[in-house]
Amino acid sequence: MTDFETFNLGRVTLQSGATLPDMQLAYKTYGRLNAARDNAIVYPTFYSGSHVDNEWLIGEHKGLDPREYFIIVPNMFGNGVSSSPSNNPPPYDRGCYPHVTLYDNVAMQHRLVTEKFGIESLRLVVGWSMGAMQAFHWAAMYPEMVERILPACGAARCSRHNFVFIEGLKAPLLLDPEFRDGFYDAPPTRGMRAAARVFAGWGFSQAFLRQRLDMEAMGYGSLEDFITHFWEGDFLRKDANNILSMMWSWQHGDISANPLYNGDFDRALGSITAKAIVMPGRTDLYFPPEDSEYEVSKMPNAELRPIESVWGHFAGGPCANSVDARFIDSAVSEILAM
């Protein structure tokens, strides 16, 4: 992967207290920053994705049109492109990579946006899943800077149920003897496959499988083929320590878990003055719409707009079907025109 640039953050002190002497934030931009520096959009990546996986929502005649906007896609720490267990040097390498929060991620993205590009306000922060969580963080951490957010299939904090779901993903991976506390030479493929198999029940909805869309819409030959090909295949392309690092960030994502809000979640939500269209998936099993509904009720300028879809969490993201993808894209256009 060479189609990106890297911002050297220098020595960074993380929220955990660990210091990374040479932390790297990889990013890709689309379009051009205008002279007024007021056409920028930040579009963070999702769990296990990279900037490439965000391109489904970018393009001419789409809401995120690079002819009009300067779209910055920062890679989340732990995704293998920005600083991650898989690429960081000792002593903070592999199984000893420190915990990184979404607060850390967004604070470093803020440095990229301000120090590298001299941008003082953002038209929009948009993201799917953990990208949506980062959008919420942007709006709560830099309310004066963020004009709009559009979080899809995400939340302002990881719910207790969502936390337990991820515990179930971690468990088989940690159990694989080949994992060796993160200091494996060969990848712990059996643990990764088992984690993928756990994830397979969660990603799409009951209705999605009832309607056999794994076969009829996605083209897999059987349910087992869907589990093996789509889920295990995806996990086997990733690094186990990276996966675990991002899972930790996910589980501990909370816009109020920082000195700005000291755990006062309602106050953090109330501080989000950005215009917001909050788009949960109607059948999302781990970011359910009820959590979004609560969040919107505490946000002064937010609208709840569920994606009426049986695709579960995957109502968004690069696997989104065209109907759901257009629905999200239309909302992007709409909020940018507000």
Next chain:
Amino acid sequence: MTDFETFNLGRVTLQSGATLPDMQLAYKTYGRLNAARDNAIVYPTFYSGSHVDNEWLIGEHKGLDPREYFIIVPNMFGNGVSSSPSNNPPPYDRGCYPHVTLYDNVAMQHRLVTEKFGIESLRLVVGWSMGAMQAFHWAAMYPEMVERILPACGAARCSRHNFVFIEGLKAPLLLDPEFRDGFYDAPPTRGMRAAARVFAGWGFSQAFLRQRLDMEAMGYGSLEDFITHFWEGDFLRKDANNILSMMWSWQHGDISANPLYNGDFDRALGSITAKAIVMPGRTDLYFPPEDSEYEVSKMPNAELRPIESVWGHFAGGPCANSVDARFIDSAVSEILAM
């Protein structure tokens, strides 16, 4: 456990083709069979439960009142009390125990009921979860014999989504090197704990954890305590091969997967002439009410009556809260009076 009796089935040929020379069906009865032999109720056990775990719904002044009815609780094969991987002699012991279907279970329960007790008709078959699946099997396999069924939080077949969910439970257990293909000497406790941790996200609903009922209703000290104590604690009391045997039965449960219906699920549902109150949990994540709705639409004498509860699958069963338990118990009384 000695508070039960055993019916020796002799040599049994299972649906799989395997023969068990001395298959044992353990059961417990409550109340007395009347002279007309027409006051019997069958109440099969659920996944991982035994007859003792069914007692929450039995008692004086309850619907299943032993002063009035003769209640037979047959232990499901694989549960460690009836024939199971853990108690069957070689060559079909432990990791070599054959697959047992719910069809096999109910066919053998039918032998108990008819051969041992001379019963020709049943007032009711009632069950929770896999017990509900067995109730559906009874009604489809012996429609002339079953007057009423009340399946709670179950289904007439395991849905594709439910199948995937169970794949996720099996994966970590099979991965534990201590499991040794089922021929372990010491129990594979790490795999069992991991499987329990996966199950923890599924058993209750998102709303249950949002409302912190793990702590406030069930009394656990933290989310981690709930996972460890309730989930891992429960799994550690079970045998891994038994767990896997019952999971297989669950995944392959289907009232039409037999020579009577040759896979024609709608015809099998249509054959259920018994009066039925079908009671899914409104927030059950793996036996969702939509599947029950479909089933009821194909059954000639069935009513859909969801349990309006945030307790997910555990709207029923021995952990059910008193409100949900009373709701089910009232329906039992009501259907028995029909």
